[in-house]
Amino acid sequence: MIPPIASNFVAGETPEAALAHVEALNDRGVAGILNLLGEHYEERAPADADADAYVDLVGAIADRDVDACVSVKSSQIGLDIGDDVFEENLARIVEAANAPAATGPDGTGTFVWIDMEDHETTDVTLDAFERHAVATDGNVGVCVQANLKRTRDDLERLADLPGKVRLVKGAYDEPAELSYKEKARVDESYRDCLAYMFEAFEGGIAVGSHDPAMIEHAKELYAEHGTPYEVQMLTGVRESAQFELAAEDDVEVYQYIPYGSKWFSYFYRRIRERKSNALFALRAVVGN
Ligand code: FAD
Numbered sequence: 001m002i003p004p005i006a007s008n009f010v011a012g013e014t015p016e017a018a019l020a021h022v023e024a025l026n027d028r029g030v031a032g033i034l035n036l037l038g039e040h041y042e043e044r045a046p047a048d049a050d051a052d053a054y055v056d057l058v059g060a061i062a063d064r065d066v067d068a069c070v071s072v073k074s075s076q077i078g079l080d081i082g083d084d085v086f087e088e089n090l091a092r093i094v095e096a097a098n099a100p101a102a103t104g105p106d107g108t109g110t111f112v113w114i115d116m117e118d119h120e121t122t123d124v125t126l127d128a129f130e131r132h133a134v135a136t137d138g139n140v141g142v143c144v145q146a147n148l149k150r151t152r153d154d155l156e157r158l159a160d161l162p163g164k165v166r167l168v169k170g171a172y173d174e175p176a177e178l179s180y181k182e183k184a185r186v187d188e189s190y191r192d193c194l195a196y197m198f199e200a201f202e203g204g205i206a207v208g209s210h211d212p213a214m215i216e217h218a219k220e221l222y223a224e225h226g227t228p229y230e231v232q233m234l235t236g237v238r239e240s241a242q243f244e245l246a247a248e249d250d251v252e253v254y255q256y257i258p259y260g261s262k263w264f265s266y267f268y269r270r271i272r273e274r275k276s277n278a279l280f281a282l283r284a285v286v287g288n
Contacts, residue, residue: 070097086128148178234255239255
């Protein structure tokens, strides 16, 4: 069982718990992005098992008729074993997400996001995204990272494709020759990339950030260009801001919802990355 302090950041261990979390969010105007925790499998069996779990999940999303999509990690569905394993499992998930069993009353299948991992995975991930974006007429999305120097150029390729693109600052410690290291430089890159997206994209812009300055920047760009966009934040992080934004007319809000039995390392990462999260955890432990 997930202890109460961790359940602030993780929706539960089962898909049922995650879907119940989505239902409660939907009631407050926020949609869900479900992520089964797991990554860097070196053997085929767990990669295939997680892909199977996503195949079941896209059907369950349609059955429950909740406003939700899924987000998968390439190393979770086999990239460390081989590009072919990743591609095969991704194709299975995308196919299931667009099959009649996963198609909601509005006739569209379940949307599939592909998270972005370290720079060695960027090309294979973008190539896979491109194939599925074209084949599904835009029912997939991909994440790109503002800390990578290549991202501004990658956005020019992505601008011509259907689907959605989530811009994040980047969670991986990348080599200095390939990435911006200073926070201020990463923020500047984020602003530039976002400005380009609002100019060049017709839609499908996702602001994956908790940073009030980046969200304000997106609001200003929307006022200038009118391009539709969404904001995505994690479960347990600035949730009151998520609900406040969802009450506004001009933006859709999604919560990225991790769940599953491998919750401990994810929870530990959230605690380490921010002092306020660590204090929150400490208070919960001392209070018990
Ligand atoms: P930061 O630069 O960390 O913080 C800026 C400001 O935001 C802070 O000063 C504070 O005001 C506010 N803030 C941030 N965190 C908190 C908090 N815990 N509580 C209160 N205020 C806070 N990275 C990848 O590399 N690949 C991915 O596929 C990926 N997917 C993601 C999906 C989503 C939906 C999100 C939200 C992030 C994702 N990330 C991903 C992580 C991302 O790259 C960043 O590491 C992470 O979001 C931290 O950057 P930030 O923009 O939120 O703000």
